[in-house]
Amino acid sequence: MAPYLANYLPQWLAYLAVGLVQCVLLLLIPFVGAMFFVWVERKVSARIQDRLGPTRCGGKFGWLQLLADGLKLITKEDLRPKDADSVLFLLAPYVSFCASFTALLALPFSNGWVAQGLDVGVFFVLAVLALEVFGVILAGYASASKWSLFGAMREAAQVVSYEVPLGLCVVVPVLITGEMDLVKIGQMQQGLFTNWLIFHDPFIFITFWVYFTCATASVNRAPFDLAEAESELVAGFHTEYSGFRWLAFYMAEYGSMFAVSGLAAILFFGGWNGPLPVTQLLGLTPEHGALAGWFGNFLGLLNFVFKCVAGVTFMIWVRWTLPRLRIDQVMQVCLKYCTPIAAVMFLGATLWTYFVPGGLVLPSMYAERYVQFSAVEPAAQASPATNVARPGGEPADGHRLSAATRLDSGQGAR
Amino acid sequence: MTVHPINWHTAFFMLYAVVACTFGVAVVVSSNIVRMALYLIVSLGATAGLFFLAGADFVGAMQLFIYVGGTLVLLIFGVMLTAKGPFISMRTSGGDWIVAVLLSGCLMALLVPAAFSVASWRNERHAAVDAEPDDSDTAVLAAPRTVAAAHQPAATEEPPAPFIDDNGDGIPDVQPKTATALGLGLLGARVDAIDAKPEMRPGMSGYLLPFELISVHLLVVLIGAAYLARAKRRVR
Amino acid sequence: MAPDASLPLLLGLAWLLPLASFALIVLVGPKMGKAGVLAAYVATGAILTSFVLSVIAFGIWHFGHLGYDRKTAETHVVAAAEDAHGSGEHAAGESEHAGADSHAAHGVPTAPPRVFTKDWYTLAQFGALKLSISYYIDSLTVLMFTMVSLIATLIHFYSFGYMHEELHEVVDHEVTLADGHHLHRRGRFYRFFQYLSLFCFSMLGLVIAGNVLMVFVFWELVGICSYFLIGFYIERKSAQNAANKAFIVNRVGDFGMIIGMMALWASLGTFAFGDIDGQQGIFSSVRPSANESQVTVPDGMVKFAATEHVAAGVEATPAQISTWRSEGYGYWLLVIAGVGIFCGCVGKSAQFPLHVWLPDAMEGPTPVSALVHSATMVAAGVYLAGRFYPVFAPEALLVIAYVGAITLLLAATIAITAVDIKRVLAYSTVSQLGYMMLALGVGGWAAGLFHLVTHAFFKSLLFMCSGSVIHAVHTNDMRRMGGLRHKMPWTAYTMLVGVLAIYGAAIPFVVGLSGYYSKDSIIAQALSFWNSNPTHGAFFAAAAIGGAGITAFYMFRLWFMTFAGEPRDHHAYEHAHESPKVMYVPLVILAFFAVTVGFPRLPFSVPKLLEQARYPGEFTAGKLLPDLVYPEEHLSHLPQFHNQAEVVVTFVALGGLVLAIAFYGLRILNPAEVKSQFSAVYRLLWNKWYFDELYDAIFVRPVLLISKLVGNFDRRFIDGFVDGLARWTRAVANFDDVIDRYLVDGSVNVVAAWTYSIADGLRGLQTGKLRQYVMLIVIGTVALTLLIRWSVAAG
């Protein structure tokens, strides 16, 4: 998009504009998403508890409640404890928010609709999501309150521990597809829903459930919400927070819930691909024109968002169904159950792909494939990482191909 | 003197470099251990950005994931466990500071000139670009060669073309992706050098053994750390 | 299960059970009940089980060979009945004969095998040398197993009663300590049974062994058991001496045995008796079936002897070998091998000239004497000679015969004058062993082994009776006994049965006790031998017949002195009492066997069994003594020898009996008068032909003298030299000491002081401050970099 715009605008402005648009679009997710999910949570919890939930505010289903909540929070007084470490106290919510927001950067919402496509997308999302815990820890420390400190410490222990099985689970789809690029992983699951990775083999099916458990724990949701256990720790790490800062934490939480659900959707449930290849059948692909491609992608976006929302709703459902675990039980679930199961699933998936036809590729074969791949499809190697910084227009296709071929020979000469 | 368009690569490098260095120094200057940790995170994160810029996207992500994510969470963990009033800041005497800064100044004075001592490290292609603004990639290599030239193979009939740079900004148009190559390198197959030399064939120059060694080392270290840090039961 | 699988299993188990018992008692013996009383139950249980297993094996063997054997036997019995001399005696003799024939007919495919032999376990194989645990089971093995385990079981029971003193604190009245008191020690009840178990294991192992090496190992094991048991009362000087004597004298014999083994192995390359897994054993090498199982010098021995005729690296051709064989090469080696093996038998079976240890071995407890020194271990020598029979060349057999005959007479004469009841029996044992050797030596293989079996029963009976007597009167001296039959009738009359058995009591040609049959067949064989070898035969026949008479005399002398007449020592007589049931019941059982074991008409009589084990083939004339011709053993059943033997032996024995009655029963003749009249002879006999003195003079004293001389030399010259050397060394060392202390130590100390002071100075650098170390590293880095840059620039 940016190179296209650069034909009409100064290059830097083009990039800036595109970047801004993308950021704004993504920001919708934590902002609007948080409000929407708060409302969903209230309604769902109410239904689960045989109540009605918010009904007064705004006509049907009390949908204006979320705006009212937001308004209330923004207008609240911004309190700060006297003994707090002021800089860190102020900084902490934004650290969390940034982390959860940055994770969305690498998440493809539809085929190619990704703010920043990354070669190592899966890895990046996991890495950035893990940074969210910094905000929590800083908040807990800076609040100068023992409840906050306890909550932060619990959170730190929990998140760090759960990153191990989470990483192991994520590796399984990566192992099967041989890709870390989320876009490519999504593309590979095109077609009937049987192409979805979760139906690839029994091991990955189990892996998904482990992944979801760990993801729930790593985004600090019930039944693993020890960091904000109201019954013991007042409100945990955000005891001392109010107003917009508190809202930032909240948005970070729902943002990361969305992110892990999105990751689950891409890694296990076909990403933006529906259960039936409707877009392909209808010819809504870029080959049939830009508009058709755009429309197909939009359908994909809806698909993807639906899957994410379903995931988040599932988490909400779990929260209002299961009681909270004790901290030792939390650690036990992670270290004694999730990690071994994930490890076994990893092994099992490895063996499955190795022994079932069309399975894992040996390193040497992989190497050959790599060379062929780089010779035939050089364009696919163009890392979008440099798009931002690249001035000038997009070169002609032929030129690019030849250049890429030469790149290959140049590497060979080295 | 013509006004050159901003080289965005350089600009982002400057941004990341300044952030990394500033916060690196801030780690030294700060006396609050938690702040230090925060600064360190920022510094390391900026370094990860530098890695992305240098084309090492996998290493960058790794830096974020393990270094920033893992190492520093552990660090903060430690901070929390020992964060009691008197230990948060421990002043060092002024003399120590002076000696340390003097000596490290010496070290710096050694390292910085050394960094610029090799001409080919400076990537000064823009000189050529200046001379011939509409240059193509063949002229890029007219840059002066110093030490490296001596080691160049005698028959230099075909100068190596490291990457394609059509607009002469020092940024390649096509970047090879590194994750697969790195992964294969760890498995013992060096695809980046697959047809360069016979001895670089898979299994000859890969990093499988170091990879396994590191894995075992990591396991041992984790067990050892768990043992060291375990809660000791008091013997009654 | 087929006999070839079941027999090794049963007998192997029977063999190993005592070992298990031994191991158990060794480990937990003292803790087994009060004073280890349970050890007796363990040991007895083990040997009883062995006996049961042996009996089962016996049954399997017997029924396995039954149809075959009985059929041929019956035809012969019928033939014998039609014979003019068709009496029962003859039928018995003919059945022996039939057994021999049946063996000749062994080529019949339905015939059960004569022998089972195989490796149980190969311990090691060094080239051709294979060390293995193997078994060699034929009817002799089965018979010996049954006999040994039966007697051992009875003696175990007997020992319950006999050794009960050892259950508590023992006061040994024969040992006086320096302070004048008698020795007090703890009871060693369990240890006695521990030794008995080990002995049973060793003896059974010796019997079942399938190769010479294994025989040798168990040979030594029974030797060491004998040593332990003789020295059971180790605190007694006499017991120590006797144990040492037995062991050392046996060593002499074993030396010969090792020579024999080496001769066999070096030339044949194998230790195994039979053919195992296609590898030719010793027997089939010496008595190849190709040569109608006659004694043949094996190829190996011929080659061994004719080494100088063979060029290096060239194999001798079969033609060459047969030429050399006909020239007599290797025959000497065969004789030496046989005589060497027999040397071991001489030692173990107390044959002249190594007979001196057995009477002294009576220092052990009486059950030991009964089991070890009459029935089993000493019989092992005869057993081995019988087992090795196929290997003996005629010349070697002649040596055996001479040794046996001399021993027989020598021991019998000494027994006449002995007054210690156990020593009389010991000399009697030596004499009877001589009988057996004589029988083997004159070609009576079955006769010798037959006597071995019968003798085992009646001699163990006699010994146990004597033990019962000793138990009652607490003395061995027959001069202090007399009239005991009133006090202990069970003992007296069972002993009388034993005496009659050894005497060979019988109604000639009708029926007799076991000793009668066996002695009879020996004398018949001696007569047969005399017939074919007039040169040597006369002496052997005379020895055999004379020995029978002397035996009768001294055995009845013993019985009369002990049980008949008036009590000579009233104190001992008053104290005497019948032994407990556990002691005299075994006596009764043994007495039963002493009477019946020799009956030849039983379907599984000992002679028939022995005939099943006989190695096929016939004797040839000696090569070195060409006129030495051995008669076939079944020829001794010819009436001309057999009837003669029966008559002669009956009368000679009767003469001995009459003489004994005259001297000791009716007291018509006074022994004291005879003693003074033949005082020279009496002294000679009383002093056991001066053998101990002879050996003392020939061996012991010279050895002591030489050792004293050597000791003096050692003390004077060698010690002096060494002392001088030591003094000189000390002087040098003193000098060295000075140098060491001032020069070496001084320099070292100076270096150490330097090091210390430098280290002391450098210690300040080790502040333990981490941050300083970091700074030092930085300084080092900067300095090093500058140095390199500077030197590069300079260079």
Place this chain on the structure above:
Amino acid sequence: MSFFSQPVGVSHFLVVGAVLFVSGVVCMAVKRNALGVLMGIELVLNGANVNFVAFSSPFLRSDNAYALGLDGQLISLFVIVLAAAEAAVALAITLNFYNNHSTVDVDRADELKG
């Protein structure tokens, strides 16, 4: 402006690496808090990593034929992993030290002084 228009080279990265390295060294030298020392170590390792990545990069030098290539990145990966391991052990040691001495002052850890 010309400064921003020039492409960066290995040297620039090396300077950043040097700054981080020297910061780390100073940090190790002046911090009395054991955790501070640890952070210094992290900085030092990170500085070294910057150098490795810079040398491995194919874009940063004119004589690209002599770039380290992937080896540099692989080594920096190993450095990262080892740094994590080292941090784990160092933290464990620090905790132990704290348990025994109730402080994390490295100046108090001088029991082995000469």
